[in-house]
Amino acid sequence: MSKFWSSMAKRAKPYVPGEQVEGPNILKLNTNENPYPPSPKVNDAMKNATNHALRLYPSPTVDSLREAIAQEQGVTKDHVFVGNGSDEVLAFSFMAFFEPGKMIRFPNITYSFYPVYATLFDIPFEEVPLQDDFTILPESFFQSEGGVIFPNPNAPTSVFLPLEKVETIIEQNQDHVVMIDEAYVDFASASALSLVHTYDNVLVIQTLSKSRALAGLRVGYAIGNPELIEGLSRIKDSVNSYTIDRVAMAAATAAIKDETYTKELTTKIIQTRTSVTKQLEDLNFEVLPSQTNFVFATHPSVPAQVIYEQLKEQGILIRFFNTELLHNHIRITIGTEEEMKQFFTALKDIISKNI
Amino acid sequence: MSKFWSSMAKRAKPYVPGEQVEGPNILKLNTNENPYPPSPKVNDAMKNATNHALRLYPSPTVDSLREAIAQEQGVTKDHVFVGNGSDEVLAFSFMAFFEPGKMIRFPNITYSFYPVYATLFDIPFEEVPLQDDFTILPESFFQSEGGVIFPNPNAPTSVFLPLEKVETIIEQNQDHVVMIDEAYVDFASASALSLVHTYDNVLVIQTLSKSRALAGLRVGYAIGNPELIEGLSRIKDSVNSYTIDRVAMAAATAAIKDETYTKELTTKIIQTRTSVTKQLEDLNFEVLPSQTNFVFATHPSVPAQVIYEQLKEQGILIRFFNTELLHNHIRITIGTEEEMKQFFTALKDIISKNI
Known part of the structure; x- marks a missing residue:
């Protein structure tokens, strides 16, 4: 702690991103990047x-990109806000719609950036327990004092909450904003975007990092009613007028417009996910039903930590969780068919040696 | 005002950037971009x-770029923080070092984003009057309750405060951070960077938007003692882990390393500035001594607004100020020699017609 730090800098509990190791012989299945x-x-x-x-x-208003997103998503431009990665969009959303002193809710197993934002901006939060099968119980999010945020599909569980259940959460919080963080939605069965036309309190946040294979570019966006978008713009224009550079704007616009290519990638990844799930189950893993570009699994006899460490020795990176809530789970990003072959060769060996 | 907005979104008074008109026949001398x-x-x-x-x-820690900046500026990497434009660096600096409820000070004529940040983060501020010649009186910034920020050279005045005077402000505020916003410093006689080695309470903020001709890229940085840099990182890692994309990182690193090219551009612009000043004075303008890539001037008989509007009719954009404090001034960005010829042809005509 420095005497020069503000109370905000002092209370901050910064987010720690996943390992970003690069190298010719590293197989990165640890940060949910697109393999293509x-x-x-x-x-x-x-x-x-x-x-x-x-x-x-x-352009401070990022017009051409917002127009492209609006067209793709079937809304008008005043329903679209663009930021420097969906993390920035989330931060601005916390600032614009959640109130210091008013308790918000998010799941107790979820994206670990939410408590970071809440702590920074002095917003109290309740971490609502998931059910035993790692699904969200909608009723536990009804009538929140300050608002709600959750990812759908959730991370790191990969589990999707059906839209009719999402809708009940929005309906039962009409005086507060419900944020649906859809980072992985292009690998899932449906988006909550259709609800934006019915409810003025829902904000849907998406990213180009996953299905568009552009984690290295930093572009994310939010869609909601124009009143919410104006709230986000007020925050952005009080922090940084120009958040999207010229090259990123051109790149993101092209990515959004090339829907055929995005569809091709997501179809391939979903196919690989099906076969990965099957192969894991054949090795006796318990695998949650995934609607993302990763799977979340646990083995009945070989500890997650052993799997993680022995894969790492061979240059294969996955995520390993051993917190109280995520007892003994691993998370594996879906790579190419070829990469998953390499992964399973190593995994089978580890399982047979340690069983 | 929306019922969904937080108190922060409600109290925000967003910054309004300069006109960003583009077109084949527009001569943009209004937002201090580099003409090269x-x-x-x-x-x-x-x-x-x-x-x-x-x-x-x-890379979440932007290592290669920070290393390049550190080498160019003669510090170590832990003295360098990088952000998505110096506006973001300024916002994070307000969050990290200024305290809600403690009065900070900045000049009453200055970068108009400072009151925007202060309002957003609930930091009270005192707008300290400049002297009649538009210079900063150092003593008026001594013993600030919450800290100090000012640009050097100042904008939109273009006036530089000599380093020995800057040092007295730092020395007389040793319990608080003094931020020197050096957006235009490469067009000036000296940077306060040398003071970073002597004082632990000084933060120097620079940008690639002006002297490196990269306003469209969005990269800025801060240099200060490692304790301050850690404070900034705590804020950044609580808002957005990855603020600089891969392409911007490569571009900025190359720009920083090409010192010869930067020197070439700044030399040309400074030469043009000298001749522009002389030509304005020949037309009877009063011109402040500029150490930036723009000049700040007023005419004794032709109103600033008339000059602004009649130039605009011909597709030449400058900034015009008619607030109480900036009575009747215009600000002209230094363009190429060719552009300034075009500007003066139009200006001479306007002056002779309106005198």
Whole structure:
């Protein structure tokens, strides 16, 4: 602690991102990145935008990108807010809609950035227990004092909450904003976007990091009624007028427009996910029903930590959880077919040696 | 006002950026952008970074860029914080070092984003009057209750405060952070960076938007003692782990390393500034001594608003101020020699017609 730090800097409990090891012989199945490259159209757009105009400020209102997102999602531009990664969009959402002193709710097993935001902005929070099968019990989120946030599908569980249950949470919190963090939604059966037309208190947050294979670019967005979007803009324009650079704007616009390519990638990943789940079950793993680009699993006899460590020795990175709530689970990002073959060769060996 | 907005969103008084009109026949001398393109090495670095690795998250600690800045500025990497434009760095600095309820000070004529940050984060502020010649009186910033921030050179005045006077402000505020916003410092005679080695309460903030001709890229940085840098990192890692994308990181690193090119641009702009000042004075303008890439001027008989509007009719954009404090002033960004010829042809005509 420094005497120069504000009370905000002192109370902060910063987020710790997953290991970002890079190397020619590393197989990264640990941070839910897409194993396939971004659309070739994204590359072209970026190279075209790398020009003399970089000397000029970008559009502060990010119009062309917001227009592209609006068209793809069937809303108008005033329903769309864009930020420097969905983490920034989430931070601005906490600032714009959650109130210091008013208790918000999120699941006790969820994206670990939520308590970080809440702590920074002095927003009290209740971590609502999931059910034994790791599903969300909608009723436990009704009538929240300050609002609700949860990912759908949830992370790191990969479990999806059906839309009719999501709707009851929104309906039972009409005086507060319900944020649905849909980072993984393109690998799931449905988005809550359709509810934006019916309810003015729902904010849906999505990202280009997962299904569009652009984690290295930092673009995320929120969709909600124009009153909410205006609230987000007020915060953004009080923090940083120009959050999206010229090249990122061109890249993201191209990515959003190339729906065919996105669909191709998500279809491949979902197919691989089905076979990965099957192979894990054949090795006696218990695997939660995944609607994301990762699977969450536990083995009845080989400890998660052993699996994690012995894979790491071979240059294969996965996530390992051994907290009280996530007793003995591992999380595996879905890679290419080839990568998952390499993974299973190593895994089978580890299981047979340690059983 | 929406019932869904937090008290923070309600009290926000967002910043309004300068006009961003683009077009083939527009001469933009209104937002202090560099008239020259970025270094060709920046383009090369960006094109090389536009590759498959975009599917992977970037470095959350921005190491290679921080290392490059540290080397250029003669400090170690733990003295350097990088953000998505210096506006974001400023926002994080307000959050990390200024305290709600404790009065900070900045000049009454200055970068208009400071009151925006202060209002958002509930930090009371005193707008300290400049002297009649638009210079800062150092004594008026001594013993501030909550800290101090000012640009050097100041904007929109273009006036530089000599380092020995800057040092007295730092020395007389040793219990609080003094932020020196050096957006324009590469066009000035000296940076306060040398003071970082002597004082632990000084934070120097710079940008790649001006002298490196990269306003469209969004990269800024702060240099200070490692305790301050850690404070900034705590805020950043509580808001957004990955603020700088892979391509921006490569571009900014190349820009920082190409010191020869930066020096070439700043030398040209300073030369043009000298001749622009002389030509304005020949037209009877009063011009403040500029150490920036713009000049701040007033005409004894032709009103600033008339000049602004008649230039605009011809597609030439400058900034015009007619607030009580900036009675009748215009601010003109220094363009290329060719652009300034075009500007003066139009201006001479306007002056002769309106005098």
